[in-house]
Amino acid sequence: MAPYESDDSTTAGEADDLRAGRRKAARYVVPVAVVGVAAATIGLVPALANSGDPDLPKISAQQLIDKIAKSDVQQMSGTVKISTDLGLPNLGGLENSLASGAAGSGDGSSADPSSKLTELATGTHTLRVAADGPDRQKVSLLEHAAEYSLIHNGKDVWGYDSQSNEVYHATSPDSAGAKQKEDVPATPKDLTEEALKSVDDTTSVTVEGTAQVAGRDAYRLVVKPKQSGSTVGQITVAVDSKTGLPLKFTLTPSSGGAAVIDAGFTQVSFARPSASTFDFTVPKGAKVTEDNQAEHRSKAEHGSRTEHGSKGSDKALKPDEGLAKGLDGLNVIGKGWNSIATFDTGGQGMPSGSEAGGGAVGGFLDSLGDKVSGKFGSGTVFKTRLINALMTDDGKVYVGAVNKDALVKAANAG
Structure with a gap:
């Protein structure tokens, strides 16, 4: 199907508009870990699987970005499949040994989300996700016969690893602060918000046809670097035509071949999940690790936001600025x-x-x-x-x- 916008260029005015839309849409920061060897990041998928291109009204790239920014899905549940191929060599089980050693050292817990959800950086994984407003979310990582669940319910964040029968718990006087540790990009929406932070005058943004994902009609937003030298070939996002929610996100490398990561809904519902979905009771005999630093982190972050003014979100850091603040001397x-x-x-x-x-x-x-x-x-x-x-x-x-x-x-x- 011919693209709705086939031009490669973006005018200065359009770039300003795109940046404005990007600031509204971007809420999360992708954690980038540089350990001297490499950095891990999240990008996305091969070609979008679709069963016939739906016939939808034409829409511009700016209108579609605005639609994403204004998307306000409060209740939803579904299944997300993520496949990641960064091209790392086979470690022959070394990664499992290192992970076990890290979990078993000090006061660390295998249920701590800061370490558990890094598993999404390699291989293929299935997630079950659910949300009911800003104070209740749940993500479950299904692995073989085991399951890892991360639940945010009000001021509490619970992590539970069924394989080790370990529990992680954090509380915060600010429910948004309690959710802070849960903000690991794992859904097409999270990943799209990150990608839109890179939209500027070095970027081509177009709408190229339609697709159907998880039974929903969607537009295909394509984001490409204009510069040579980048390892990013293009990012393709399937955006739900009714709600503006990103349903699938694809990042293919400039070197060609399979996509770096495939993340998309295979099933989605916008009905309110049952309240019991977000309940958690510590299983009998489980080891519980309390994160006593969570409240201190939340207060520090709140103080930082206050210091920079209540309109700080309108002056969002660029990705490089956010990273620079995370590493001394960067x-x-x-x-x-x-x-x-x-x-x-x-x-x-x-x-x-x-x-x-x-x-x-x-x-x-x-x-x-x-x-x-x-x-x-x-x-x-x-x-x-x-x-x-x-x-x-x-x-x-x-x-x-x-x-x-x-x-x-x-x-x-x-």
Whole structure:
């Protein structure tokens, strides 16, 4: 089907309008973890599976972005399937050992959402989601014979891992603060809001036909970088024609092939879920870990919001600014989709496989990296299909959704 808007360009006025719509739509921050090796992020899927293109009224890209921004679905439930392929090598079970070690150390709990939901960064997963207004949400991660549930009900956040029979609990005087730890992008809506933060004059935004997702008629919003050098090929979002809710989100890499992640509803209902959906009782014999820092974090965040004024949401941080505030000494160079975050670890570069002691860990490090050199000296580029990172031998890190050449160029200039 021919696109509703086939032009690649976006005028300055349109870019301003797109940014305004993006600010209204964006509420969450994708956590980007740089551990010296690589960074993990969430993007999305191959071609949208559809059963016939529905005949819908024409709509412009700006109108569709506004529709997403104004979407106010308070009650819903459904099933979301997420498949992620960052192109990382097979760790041969090493990742499970590391995860178990992390969970078993200190006061950590396998039910803590900050560690549990990072599993969404690899493989294929099925989620059950439900919401009833801003104070009640539930996400359940179904894995084999086990289930992990994260429930936000008023001032309480409960995490429960049925496999280990462990419970995580946090409370906050501010229900929005209690939900803070739950804000891990896991649905097409979360991911779309993140993607729209990148819409500026370096971006082409068009509406290209229609699709049907989970039995709902939807428009296809396509977001593409105009710049070369980005690892992002395009993002495709299926937007529900009636509610404006993103139903499916697709990120395909510029290198081609399968999408980096496939996240979309396979079933969705906009009826109010039963109140019992959000009830939680600690199972008999379960180990309960209380997050005593949650209230302190909430108060600190509230104080920060107050300090910056009640209209802070109208002055949303750009993605690079938000990341910069999360890492000391971090600078962002470049513009738009070619932005590169750089910081100094204050130490040496990554060890080689032999320096790491060989074995599974050493093999993993060697399989990830490409040795490079330039005016900056020498270093190693660690690759995924989306995020790449260059770590120089003197400990400087350059990371972004850009190719290897762009990282080397940035290191030479730096």
